Amino acid sequence: MADQTRLALKEGPSNRPFHFERLWFEDPQFVELLRKWWEELYIKCNTKINVFHLKVKALKLRIKQWNKQVFGNIFKYKRLLEQKMVGIIQRMIMEG
Numbered sequence: 001m002a003d004q005t006r007l008a009l010k011e012g013p014s015n016r017p018f019h020f021e022r023l024w025f026e027d028p029q030f031v032e033l034l035r036k037w038w039e040e041l042y043i044k045c046n047t048k049i050n051v052f053h054l055k056v057k058a059l060k061l062r063i064k065q066w067n068k069q070v071f072g073n074i075f076k077y078k079r080l081l082e083q084k085m086v087g088i089i090q091r092m093i094m095e096g
Contacts, residue, residue, distance in 0.1 A: 018060050027070060037062050 024030045041058050045051045067074070 018064075020063075021067075021074070023071065023074065024063075024067065033066065034059070034063075 037059055038055065041055045043051045043054045043058070045054060
């Protein structure tokens with residue numbers, strides 16, 4: 001079985017997929033927060049699949065908010081690190 005680092009959820013054709021990041025498990029409270037958030041969500045709907053869908057949608061928003069508070073903009077940080085790495089590699093090539 002392959003080691004997967006992301007779980008992508010997409011709601012519709014125009015929405016960007018939501019990526020579940022392995023990094024979040026670095027926070028020891030993350031799993032408990034997920035459980036708490038899931039249990040707190042009360043959705044009244046006519047079918048269980050609709051309840052599940054709406055709970056996942058609401059949970060996604062909570063995770064995004066939590067991610068920004070705990071980790072900040074990880075994609076901006078990743079781009080900065082990639083730029084630094086390109087600069088280091090270019091210097092190494094130039095210096096031989």
